Amino acid sequence: MSAAISYERVKEHLEALSMEAALDVLDVVLEQGQKQERTSVEIIDELLTRERDTRFQRRIKTNLRLSSIATPKTLDAFDFEAQPQVPKDLIDELATLRFLNQGENVLLLGPPGVGKSHLAIGLALKAIEQGHRVYFLTLHDLVTRSRTARAKTRLDALLNTLLRPDLLVLDEVGYLPLERHDATFLFEAVSKRYEKQKSIILTSNKTYASWDDIFPDPILATALLDRLLHHSTTIAIRGESYRLKDRKMAGLIPQKRPQN
Ligand code: ADP
Ligand code: MG
Numbered sequence: 001m002s003a004a005i006s007y008e009r010v011k012e013h014l015e016a017l018s019m020e021a022a023l024d025v026l027d028v029v030l031e032q033g034q035k036q037e038r039t040s041v042e043i044i045d046e047l048l049t050r051e052r053d054t055r056f057q058r059r060i061k062t063n064l065r066l067s068s069i070a071t072p073k074t075l076d077a078f079d080f081e082a083q084p085q086v087p088k089d090l091i092d093e094l095a096t097l098r099f100l101n102q103g104e105n106v107l108l109l110g111p112p113g114v115g116k117s118h119l120a121i122g123l124a125l126k127a128i129e130q131g132h133r134v135y136f137l138t139l140h141d142l143v144t145r146s147r148t149a150r151a152k153t154r155l156d157a158l159l160n161t162l163l164r165p166d167l168l169v170l171d172e173v174g175y176l177p178l179e180r181h182d183a184t185f186l187f188e189a190v191s192k193r194y195e196k197q198k199s200i201i202l203t204s205n206k207t208y209a210s211w212d213d214i215f216p217d218p219i220l221a222t223a224l225l226d227r228l229l230h231h232s233t234t235i236a237i238r239g240e241s242y243r244l245k246d247r248k249m250a251g252l253i254p255q256k257r258p259q260n
Contacts, residue, residue, distance in 0.1 A: 007030075010026065011023065011026065014026065019051050020054075021050050021051045021053075021054035021055070022047045022048065022050055022051040025047065025050050026047065029043060029046050029047050029050070030043065033046070056131060059131060060128060060129060060131065063128045063131070063132070063133055063134065064125075064128050066133070066135070067124065067128060067133075067134040067135060067136050067165075068135065068136050068137065069121055069124060069125070069134070069136045071121070072121065072125055073117070073118040073121045073122055073125075074122050074125055075091060075095055075119070075122035075123070075125075075126065077118075077122075078091075078115060078118055078119060078122060079242075082242060083114065083115055083237065083239050083242065084239070085110075085114070085236075085237045085238055085239045086115065086119065086235060086237055086239075087235075090233070090235065091119065091122075091123075094106060094123055094233065095122075095123065095126050097126060097127055097130060097132075099199060099233065100127055100132065100166060100167055100199045102197075102231065103196075103197030103198055103199055103231065104199060104231040104232055104233065105199055105200045105201070105202065105228055105229070105231065105232040105233070106120075106123065106199070106200075106201045106202070106232065106233050106234075106235070107201075107202050107203075107204070107228065107229070107232055107233070107234045107235070108120055108201070108202070108203045108204075108234075108235050108237070109203075109204050109205075109206070109207060109208075109234065109235070109236045109237065110205065110236060110237030110238060110239070111205055111237075111238075111241065112205060112241060113240075113241025113242055113243045113244060114237040114238075114239050114240070114241060114242065115237065115242055116171075116203035116204075116237065117171050117172075117203055119235075120136075120169050120171060120201045120203050121136065121169070123201060124136060124167060124169050124201065127166065127167045132165075132166040132167055133164065133165040133166050133167075134165050134166065134167045134168075134169065135161060135162065135164070135165040135167075135168050135169070136169040136171065137169070137170065137171065138170075138171045138172040139170060139171070139172055139173045139174075139175070139176070139178075139186070140172060140175065140176060142162075142170070142185075142186065142189075143176070143178065143182045143186075145158055146158060146181075146182060146185045147182070155185070159185075159188065159189060159192070162189045162193070163189065163192055163193060163196065163198070165198075166198060166199070167198075167199050167200075167201065168189075168193060168198070168199070168200045168201070169200075169201045169202075169203075170200055170201070170202045170203075171202075171203050172203060172204070172205075173202055173203065173204040173206070173214070174204040174205050174206035174210075174211075174214050175205065176214075177213065177214050177215075177216075178214055178215060178216060179216060180216045180217065183215050183216055183217065183220050183224075184220070186224070187220055187223065187224050190224055190227055190228060191223075191224075191227050194227040194228075194230070200228065202228065207236075208225055208229075211224075211225060
């Protein structure tokens, strides 16, 4: 087989296999390979590495889009000095994603504005960067969607959406009390993920003791907490709202009444 024919054959193979990235760099990689007297194995390795890298980057982009994270907040953008209640060491450890690989949960508790959603999204973005599938939604979204999906098939589809990702972020648990069928659906999602050893990051403005107020039935609340907490890390943040802090510093909210 002449060199010209085999070059065309390689291009054809790459095209047939939809290896667009490898196809794009084929000429450059071959030329450089010849110049630097690389072995054929080295050249093949270079070509496949380029293809895999491109595919991985594309997967990250897709996973980010499918995650439904609207405002990507990174852990790098989190100001740990402003929130000394959040142990940076612990967040760094969570950012290694060991918890996710072991199917453990992370629960972020505290009043509004202390950075619970920011940290949850920051960890979720880490997971996406590593190629994991993530799904983010608020409990309010979950309840609204489960109420509209009355038909069994649509409810199953929603349940699948909650079970499929490697990481589920359930934001803002506790802002609204749940009715029995909402709570039952949430319980089903949480216990199925528990059985599959798939992680959840949950944020809540309620302490565990007051989960009875959110749930129509204390037994259901206990059973849910049981599964969530079995393998988990809880971070309770008691600091003040970051939003208010900023506005106070900007003088928009007077900290003391002006003296007349
Ligand atoms: P929560 O979910 O606890 O109500 P958020 O995570 O939504 O609070 O935080 C409110 C806003 O303040 C967000 O825009 C968030 O990015 C920002 N924020 C909160 N804490 C910090 C922090 N320590 N460093 C940087 N930004 C923060
Ligand atoms: Mg929040």
